[in-house]
Amino acid sequence: MRRFAGLCLLLSGAIGAMGAEVAIPVEHYQLSNGLRVVLSRDNAVPVVSVYIIYNVGARSEEKGRTGFAHLFEHMMFEGSANVPKGAHFATVESNGGNMNGSTHPDFTDYFEVLPSNKLATALWLESDRMRSLAINDENLKNQKEAVKQERRLSFDNQPYSTAIVDVWPTLMFRNWQSSHSLIGSFDDLNAATVADVSKFFKTYYAPNNAALVIVGDIQTAEAKKLIETYFGDIPSQPAPKRPDMTEPAGFQARTETYKDPLAQVPAVVIGYPGPKRRSPDYYALTVIDAILTMGDSARIRQDLVKGKKSVIQYEANLGWPFASELDYRDPGDYALFLLYNPKFHAQEIVNQTQEEIAQLQDQPVDAKEFGRIKAQLRAERLKDLESSLSRARALAQYTIVDGNPELINTELDATLAVTPAQVQAAAKKYLTPQQRAVLEIQPAPKEAK
Amino acid sequence: MTAFRLTYRSLTLAGLMVFSLFGQTVDRTKPPQTPPVPSYKLPPVSESSLSNGMRIVLVQDSRFPLVTARLNFQAGMKFDPADLPGLAPAVAALLEEGTKTRTSRQISDEIDSLGGSIDGSAGADALTLSGEALSENLPRLLALMADLARNATFPQSEVDLYKQNRVQSLKAEHSDPGFLAGEKMASLLYGGSPYAHIAATEASIAKLDVPTMVRFRDAYLVPNNATLLLVGKLPAAGEVRKVVEQEFGSWQRKTLPAEAKMDFPAAKRQIVLVDRPGSVQADIHAGRLAPVRTSPDYFPLMLGSAILGGGANSRMFKDIRERDGFAYDAHSQYATERGAGDFQAVTEVRNEVLEPALKAVFAELDGMAAAPAPENELHAIQNRIAGLYLLRLETQEGVIAQLNSMNTLGLPNSFLENYVSRVRAVEPAQIQAAARKYMESADDTVVVVGDASKIGDVLRKFGTVEVAK
Numbered sequence: 001m002r003r004f005a006g007l008c009l010l011l012s013g014a015i016g017a018m019g020a021e022v023a024i025p026v027e028h029y030q031l032s033n034g035l036r037v038v039l040s041r042d043n044a045v046p047v048v049s050v051y052i053i054y055n056v057g058a059r060s061e062e063k064g065r066t067g068f069a070h071l072f073e074h075m076m077f078e079g080s081a082n083v084p085k086g087a088h089f090a091t092v093e094s095n096g097g098n099m100n101g102s103t104h105p106d107f108t109d110y111f112e113v114l115p116s117n118k119l120a121t122a123l124w125l126e127s128d129r130m131r132s133l134a135i136n137d138e139n140l141k142n143q144k145e146a147v148k149q150e151r152r153l154s155f156d157n158q159p160y161s162t163a164i165v166d167v168w169p170t171l172m173f174r175n176w177q178s179s180h181s182l183i184g185s186f187d188d189l190n191a192a193t194v195a196d197v198s199k200f201f202k203t204y205y206a207p208n209n210a211a212l213v214i215v216g217d218i219q220t221a222e223a224k225k226l227i228e229t230y231f232g233d234i235p236s237q238p239a240p241k242r243p244d245m246t247e248p249a250g251f252q253a254r255t256e257t258y259k260d261p262l263a264q265v266p267a268v269v270i271g272y273p274g275p276k277r278r279s280p281d282y283y284a285l286t287v288i289d290a291i292l293t294m295g296d297s298a299r300i301r302q303d304l305v306k307g308k309k310s311v312i313q314y315e316a317n318l319g320w321p322f323a324s325e326l327d328y329r330d331p332g333d334y335a336l337f338l339l340y341n342p343k344f345h346a347q348e349i350v351n352q353t354q355e356e357i358a359q360l361q362d363q364p365v366d367a368k369e370f371g372r373i374k375a376q377l378r379a380e381r382l383k384d385l386e387s388s389l390s391r392a393r394a395l396a397q398y399t400i401v402d403g404n405p406e407l408i409n410t411e412l413d414a415t416l417a418v419t420p421a422q423v424q425a426a427a428k429k430y431l432t433p434q435q436r437a438v439l440e441i442q443p444a445p446k447e448a449k
Numbered sequence: 450m451t452a453f454r455l456t457y458r459s460l461t462l463a464g465l466m467v468f469s470l471f472g473q474t475v476d477r478t479k480p481p482q483t484p485p486v487p488s489y490k491l492p493p494v495s496e497s498s499l500s501n502g503m504r505i506v507l508v509q510d511s512r513f514p515l516v517t518a519r520l521n522f523q524a525g526m527k528f529d530p531a532d533l534p535g536l537a538p539a540v541a542a543l544l545e546e547g548t549k550t551r552t553s554r555q556i557s558d559e560i561d562s563l564g565g566s567i568d569g570s571a572g573a574d575a576l577t578l579s580g581e582a583l584s585e586n587l588p589r590l591l592a593l594m595a596d597l598a599r600n601a602t603f604p605q606s607e608v609d610l611y612k613q614n615r616v617q618s619l620k621a622e623h624s625d626p627g628f629l630a631g632e633k634m635a636s637l638l639y640g641g642s643p644y645a646h647i648a649a650t651e652a653s654i655a656k657l658d659v660p661t662m663v664r665f666r667d668a669y670l671v672p673n674n675a676t677l678l679l680v681g682k683l684p685a686a687g688e689v690r691k692v693v694e695q696e697f698g699s700w701q702r703k704t705l706p707a708e709a710k711m712d713f714p715a716a717k718r719q720i721v722l723v724d725r726p727g728s729v730q731a732d733i734h735a736g737r738l739a740p741v742r743t744s745p746d747y748f749p750l751m752l753g754s755a756i757l758g759g760g761a762n763s764r765m766f767k768d769i770r771e772r773d774g775f776a777y778d779a780h781s782q783y784a785t786e787r788g789a790g791d792f793q794a795v796t797e798v799r800n801e802v803l804e805p806a807l808k809a810v811f812a813e814l815d816g817m818a819a820a821p822a823p824e825n826e827l828h829a830i831q832n833r834i835a836g837l838y839l840l841r842l843e844t845q846e847g848v849i850a851q852l853n854s855m856n857t858l859g860l861p862n863s864f865l866e867n868y869v870s871r872v873r874a875v876e877p878a879q880i881q882a883a884a885r886k887y888m889e890s891a892d893d894t895v896v897v898v899g900d901a902s903k904i905g906d907v908l909r910k911f912g913t914v915e916v917a918k
Contacts, residue, residue: 046487096836296557379564
């Protein structure tokens, strides 16, 4: 596949024969304060997505400071020097736009999708909080409460969530950076001071620790001028050190059971330590995941859901539960989450799943199935590029993790180049019972009141 | 706090230096001045039909080598027999579970090999078969969609599985107070008309059988009742036409069953309490029938509803949620089907504040009728709706959803073309006039879902209350 050099405009007809892949125009540069900028122009619909990614997530937290990454994401909506509290949301909404922020293990992101005449408005909003976030006692107190409330509603009150968020990482990882609760503890949140939060802001929310991605209906020269105007004078900070996330050698396979008072249906999580990002095995495991779980014809669906009627619902991917192959960073996992029919025992589900994997290890996938998987992967990736926001998300990951946004135009080829022999080899290397963690989640309803 | 101020001062200094470099200053204290919302025309929509009456709607969008399809029939739940609510959604869901020549498994394998998906669903008016695929597989996608629509066999084992799962999902729906309120509201507002039911019942699920589904398929899934919509990277129109002709051309036209007459009850104040023992909150729905989209009242009422309860800048959100703290959610909704529509104000409040909250809902509704909305409030809403409209059209999925909705409602595509300008043309006086007709609370039907033993007496302060289980 060809890469677009510079800013070729993508219009209907600019693409070759039917079946040829898409080339997303990519222009990238850096401001003098270190902010990485990626522009991708597409004037088909007058909409623009402004997406900022900060290279900090829950895995960068220090002991005694868990939950900071998430707390901080909340603080980002509390107002800044020129944007009063509440104004961010009101401004975006009254223009018909969407916005949000989210915290991940390795990054935190913020975005606005707006009619394209509002590009400057989005840049004003984002630069004002990067420059001058309002960190004070009152805002901090509010947001500590908001984060706790979110934990109660979204995690503590939801089946499976506590097991997934608090227990699963302890089975998969032994380095504290990866194994600690990514939502954080109430104790640590209570202990957070304005000074702590200010330090976190200064260290991680600096322009040199971020990338700004703009996708959609822009005029490049004008966009560059606006970016310089709004972001150019935000001072850079000493580059933050990424903590050592190396896992100790020798994975310890184990099985644990979690009694979940909110679950009605039993579930089991089966996971394996994953490969290095963008290594040949990473692409092979992406294909393996598709064979097992993608689409109606997926093996887990046909053999276990429809065939044995043992599994009811499932999800899986590289980086599960917090990441996907797009934002996967090592150390990571490949894991499957399976809700199953209570007539079966968890161990039977584990065995049935491992049998599916054994088939991948023992026999190469036949050409027909392999062709089908590749069609699905191609379609899925192309569909993921359709909206300006999802294009921006992909560009941001390739920029901040891999240092090369142009990978957006070549990563699919790397996945499609995987061979049946590589699938077999990767299944043998990674997906073995000796390198397997299992978390059984058993319903444990409270006694009726 | 001190540290923050220091940082800020030093930032300002750095800022001045950069500005002098670029010879450009910016006033950061105010939102930037921006140009008006850009105008946007939908990509050209080409329409034609086959000799058997099937309509074809094509939109070329070559940005990605994908194609998105809808096969839309006027065969929604309004055609369910009175004793079989939920028949249309059942037929829709089971189309992909087997045909005369393909098993369910073969259909799964085939659609995945096209890089696609296929899915049937039914709403009040229409039954839609949705498909997508890599664009080079368009002919095979169309062949598969045609086979499903024309030759679905509803295998007994799949029907049994569907019934078993549907009973479970219906139970889940009935544990949701919002669903209970919607169900009761529809039956009160739409009376004996076919829009009065929104879902199956346990009894109707038990009655579902293969011959009934085959009869429904034969009666309604016919070409003169169908529209095929295609959006994406398409071959030349002539070539598309050839494939469509090949897959759908031999399909025989049939006389459609007569549509049931739509008679709706007149608006009147009635209060119905749906008892949900143990409920700690009361779900309030207040509303009545409202005009369809072709009515001159449509745009004024749609904007009025957005001012009243559309989003975080709306009156209900600001007053009932933010000022009074009665509820997490307070909104209004104006939904239109092909033959009727309804407008409702909705909020879910703690039991203890039911009385002031219901008064507040009535006050908001009456407030819309009492005075014209201020210009700036209207302007902000017009801006928002124009922006939302653009955001919906970014993807093939977004474009086809809009066109499919036009088709379902029997509206011309020019409705979309003119949408933003009609939104912008609405005047405050028109909104007030529409509010007088459709929002004033005196003739509203009120449905409250909650624990009758806890909230019944409070509710009776507002008038006679009928308790439903």
